[in-house]
Amino acid sequence: MIQLWRLMAVAAALAIAGCDSGDVPNPADKRAPESQSAPLSDNAVELRADGVAAASESFYFAAGQTEVEAALVKALGPVQRSGENPECGAGPITFTDFAGGLTAHFQEGRLVGWNWHAPRDGDAASKGVIRLPGAVQVGTARSEVEAARGFAKVEASTLGEEFALGPKIGGFIAGDKVEMLYAGTQCFFR
Numbered sequence: 001m002i003q004l005w006r007l008m009a010v011a012a013a014l015a016i017a018g019c020d021s022g023d024v025p026n027p028a029d030k031r032a033p034e035s036q037s038a039p040l041s042d043n044a045v046e047l048r049a050d051g052v053a054a055a056s057e058s059f060y061f062a063a064g065q066t067e068v069e070a071a072l073v074k075a076l077g078p079v080q081r082s083g084e085n086p087e088c089g090a091g092p093i094t095f096t097d098f099a100g101g102l103t104a105h106f107q108e109g110r111l112v113g114w115n116w117h118a119p120r121d122g123d124a125a126s127k128g129v130i131r132l133p134g135a136v137q138v139g140t141a142r143s144e145v146e147a148a149r150g151f152a153k154v155e156a157s158t159l160g161e162e163f164a165l166g167p168k169i170g171g172f173i174a175g176d177k178v179e180m181l182y183a184g185t186q187c188f189f190r
Contacts, residue, residue, distance in 0.1 A: 043128035045075050045102065047114055049168035049183050052104070061113070061184050065094070065106045072098050076128040080120075088187035100126030101138065105185055113184025132181055136165060142176040158190050 039056065040046055046053040051060040054071035073079060080097040094106040101120075105113035116130060116138055131137060136148050145151060150166035161173040171181040 041129075043075050045072060045100075045128060045130045047102075047116055047130065047132045047181065047183065049166065051111060051184075052114060059111055061111055063111045065096075065109045065111065068104060068106075068111045069096055072096075072102070072104065076100055076102065076126050076130070077124060080123050085187050089189070090185050090187065093185065093187050097123075098126070099124050100128065100130045102130050105187070107185065111184075113182065113186055115180055115182035115186060117180040132169070134165075136171070136178060136181070138178050138181060140178045142173055142178075145171070145173065145178055159188055 040053055042055045044055065048058075051058065051063065052068065052072070053059070054068075054075040057067075057071045059068045059071070069079070076098045078099075080099060082094070082096045084092060084094045086092045090112075091107055093112070096104045096106070097120075098104070099119065101117045101123075103115050103117070104111060105115075116132070118138060119126070134148065136145050145163065148165060150164070152164045154162035154164060154170070159172065160179075162170060163173065164170050165181075169181060169183045172179045
């Protein structure tokens with residue numbers, strides 16, 4: 001009888017452990033940090049170290065592509081372009097560009113990263129606003145970035161003047177301003 005009880009306990013523990021997806025945050029951990037808890041307007045997108053928020057919806061990395069794209073279209077306007085890079089070192093990446101210079105990265109129909117850069121020539125104007133929590137944004141002056149909390153220069157980057165803002169957000173400086181910010185899976189060839 002005791003051995004049957006132990007066998008059932010082990011089976012239950014294995015079943016619970018088998019349910020962990022690894023990449024998807026635990027629902028109990030999905031509370032927004034205080035710095036990101038302010039409600040967004042209907043045309044605002046906030047880029048986060050672990051995903052994006054568009055208006056009243058928040059999406060962690062691993063969220064579904066269809067839902068993320070629909071929320072970003074609603075906030076920023078129509079998709080500018082989309083495509084796929086099958087040669088990415090992290091595996092094939094599908095990307096979707098939005099007005100305002102936002103590119104969302106997807107793998108197997110799931111959000112895995114984003115990068116934000118200046119809009120390209122010919123892009124339609126964004127009907128919304130894109131922002132990163134805090135003072136650092138695309139176009140922020142070098143002196144402000146270097147003084148930002150969590151700033152660290154990425155030494156010996158082969159991609160240009162690269163920096164990190166804490167452990168999950170990175171960026172590039174060109175001249176004296178932030179040229180790009182990014183988080184999650186990227187397809188940079190180093």
